[in-house]
Amino acid sequence: MVKQLKLELSYKDKLHNLKAKDRGRLISYLYHNFSEVNHERSLNGEKWLHNKLWKYLKANPYSYRNWVKQFLNQ
Numbered sequence: 867m868v869k870q871l872k873l874e875l876s877y878k879d880k881l882h883n884l885k886a887k888d889r890g891r892l893i894s895y896l897y898h899n900f901s902e903v904n905h906e907r908s909l910n911g912e913k914w915l916h917n918k919l920w921k922y923l924k925a926n927p928y929s930y931r932n933w934v935k936q937f938l939n940q
Contacts, residue, residue, distance in 0.1 A: 873931060880938045895937050896923070896930075903929075 873881070884892065900919045907914060916922035923930040 872927065873934065877935060877938060881934070892934070892937050896933055899929075899933050 881892075897919055900922055903922070904914050916925060
């Protein structure tokens with residue numbers, strides 16, 4: 867069973883109505899933020915906690931919600 871990440875209804879509507887091009891941009895945006903987090907951790911000598919984006923998003927729902935909200939509010 868797939869666990870859904872919680873977002874407010876208005877953001878769920880916006881996500882559902884995104885065009886294919888915008889969905890691709892959202893995924894690129896999430897990957898970019900994920901890479902930055904891993905880079906910052908490596909600079910501090912920390913190990914990456916998650917090597918895949920979906921694992922990171924599942925384990926860090928607060929970051930996920932903020933990133934999606936920032937993207938949708940642009």
